[in-house]
Structures are given as C-alpha cells and as structure tokens.
Amino acid sequence: xxxxxxxxxxxxxxxxxKVEVWALRGISLEIKKGTxxxxxxxxxxxxxxxxxxxxxxxxxxxxxxxxxxxxxQKLSSDELSRIRGKKIGFIFQQFNLLPxxxxxxxxxxxxxxxxxxxxxxxxxxRELLELVGLKERISHRPxxxxxxxxxxxxxxxxxxxxxxxVIADEPTGNLDSKSGEKIMEILKKLHKEQKRTIxxxxxxPQIASYSxxxxxxxxxxxMGEISEKEILWRK
Numbered sequence: 001x002x003x004x005x006x007x008x009x010x011x012x013x014x015x016x017x018k019v020e021v022w023a024l025r026g027i028s029l030e031i032k033k034g035t036x037x038x039x040x041x042x043x044x045x046x047x048x049x050x051x052x053x054x055x056x057x058x059x060x061x062x063x064x065x066x067x068x069x070x071x072x073q074k075l076s077s078d079e080l081s082r083i084r085g086k087k088i089g090f091i092f093q094q095f096n097l098l099p100x101x102x103x104x105x106x107x108x109x110x111x112x113x114x115x116x117x118x119x120x121x122x123x124x125x126r127e128l129l130e131l132v133g134l135k136e137r138i139s140h141r142p143x144x145x146x147x148x149x150x151x152x153x154x155x156x157x158x159x160x161x162x163x164x165x166v167i168a169d170e171p172t173g174n175l176d177s178k179s180g181e182k183i184m185e186i187l188k189k190l191h192k193e194q195k196r197t198i199x200x201x202x203x204x205p206q207i208a209s210y211s212x213x214x215x216x217x218x219x220x221x222x223m224g225e226i227s228e229k230e231i232l233w234r235k
Contacts, residue, residue, distance in 0.1 A: 148179030
C-alpha cells in the first residue's frame with residue numbers, strides 16, 4: 001500500500017525562556033493511503049504537535065517529513081502551502097468558521113485559493129453540505145447553527161479541494177456525545193465509501209474506536225499499536 005506521509009526520527013523541541021520542552025522524541029511513522037488511523041494520548045503527550053508535523057503545518061527540530069515522497073523542508077513555503085491546500089483537509093476542535101459568512105460561503109472559501117471559479121465553488125460547496133446532511137442550512141451563519149452542525153460545515157470545508165487526506169484534531173471535543181457520534185460516523189463513511197485517508201487525534205477512547213488502527217502516544221513517543229478492545233478500557 002502506498003505511503004502518503006512518512007516521518008523519520010522526528011523530534012520537536014520548544015524553548016520556553018531557558019527551558020527546553022521536548023514535545024516529540026524520535027518518532028518514525030508511515031501513514032498508508034486509504035487508512036483510518038487514530039492517535040490517542042492524554043493532554044501534554046505530544047499528540048497535537050505530532051498532528052501539526054504530520055499535516056505539514058510545522059517543521060521538526062530534527063528528523064524528516066515526507067509528503068508523497070517529497071521532503072517538505074526542501075519545498076518553498078509557497079509550494080508547500082499549495083500542495084498542502086490540495087492534498088490535506090483539516091478539521092479542528094474549535095470549528096474555525098468565519099462568523100460573517102454563511103455555511104456555503106465558509107465551505108467555498110478554500111477553493112478560492114486553488115483558483116476555482118465561483119460557479120463551480122458554490123456548486124461543490126452545496127454538494128458537500130448535502131453530503132454532511134445540511135442541505136437546508138446552507139444560508140445559515142455559524143451563530144445560527146448548533147455545535148454539531150458547525151462541525152459538519154467544517155468537515156464539508158475540509159473536503160472542499162477534494163483532499164486525499166483528512167486530519168481531525170479532537171473533532172468532537174466541543175460536542176455532546178450524540179453530536180460527536182454523528183461526526184465520527186461521517187468520517188467513517190468518508191473512509192469507507194470514498195477511500196479517503198483519515199487521521200484523528202483524540203484523548204477519547206470511544207472516539208478512537210471508530211478507526212481501523214490506533215496508536216498511543218505518551219511523553220512524545222509512540223508507545224505502539226493497540227486494539228479496539230484494549231482502547232475501550234485502557235487510557
């Protein structure tokens with residue numbers, strides 16, 4: 001199976017004054033095309049830092065990151081931004097929707113930066129909102145939507161440029177359990193029916209159990225793969 005993202009001996013250090021905080025410690029990881037992977041760990045374990053590295057939003061202090069076999073540190077910032085914008089869709093805990101835009105305008109926004117014409121942008125945005133069950137809410141602004149609906153808009157936006165990889169950082173963190181389940185069912189459907197590569201970072205064992213593979217991170221190190229049964233009683 002084709003490798004889409006590869007990390008080789010990745011370390012990440014943050015300097016807080018004179019104190020060095022090592023967020024990641026020698027992580028090597030391959031993410032295969034078409035997989036549904038969860039990375040689980042407690043607060044401070046390094047999982048969000050790892051997500052930023054995997055998503056090419058940040059560079060490692062040491063080590064290498066490859067996106068489709070290309071070393072991201074050898075790409076110009078414009079080239080990396082363009083490739084990342086087309087290749088990876090991001091879903092965040094805080095939704096990050098623009099409050100003055102409607103749902104359809106929020107979803108269409110990423111396509112502007114890829115040079116998609118307005119008519120095509122709106123057509124695709126409408127189709128994506130229908131995909132996530134918001135056909136009747138396309139003209140609503142974020143403040144007129146529930147938390148679960150806002151996150152579904154965020155999922156539709158993440159799919160705007162038809163990315164091969166969808167990365168979700170605590171996608172259910174601000175939602176009640178029922179809304180969280182709906183979000184994970186959408187991600188599961190995207191993986192199963194559209195064969196997208198899905199990566200979820202979470203602290204919640206129940207959320208991690210939706211994926212096919214589960215890795216545990218602790219103190220900046222991958223502790224290994226664990227089964228769905230184990231994840232439901234081990235934290």
